[in-house]
Amino acid sequence: MNDPEQRTRAVETDLILQEAYGAPFIPFSYRDPLSEMVNALLSHRTKNVVTRVAYQSLTAAYPSWEAVMEADTTAIEALISAVTFPEVKAPRIQRALSEVKRRRGELSLDFLGDMTVEEARAWLEDIPGVGAKTSAAVLSFSALRMPALVVDTHHHRVARRLGIVPPKATLDKTARLLQSYLPEDWDGQKVYDSHQGFMRHGQRVCIWRAPCCEQCIIRDRCDYYALNKH
């Protein structure tokens, strides 16, 4: 289990970042969870604007996810050609939709709202091609608004530099640890705010190439700063 001191440090830092960047944040999506799964599968290593266009191309070309599932794979690949690895993502999306249909008898993930976060993530991660980040995005970003923490590369970098996770922790390990630190009474909005606060800090201040430590409001809590800047 997690270290109580690290947990306190992580939650305190989290709250500072949430306040500094303007929480509560307005959700960017009100999609149903199945649609959010398709969006998340499109988005891997792809800019948001490109993902958005690819998603809109799919929904404009087909009247339902059932139709996407049954379409010719090369047609799907052509529609999403601007995202990275369209030749991988087109069959992956169709396979994921087929798997939901096979296991549930219908194309809907709304039932996940009746599960705990752990149960729902395990159900999703049994779908080929659905990893930890995608499962968290389906639960957190969709209209389900469940308290599943999405950890992206910015969030991952900030957490490691701060020292609230081990310096060599993988993204998946970081996500599991940070999720375990979250107070149990944080709802979906609060957990979304946590994701947004860390992500924005990583995009704007704790940037990959050269972190702007002298402008950083959490530098007195940071292992990287203590080691490199004093």
Ligand code: SF4
């Ligand atoms: S002090 Fe520097 S390394 Fe630490 S969180 Fe701030 S910007 Fe990142």
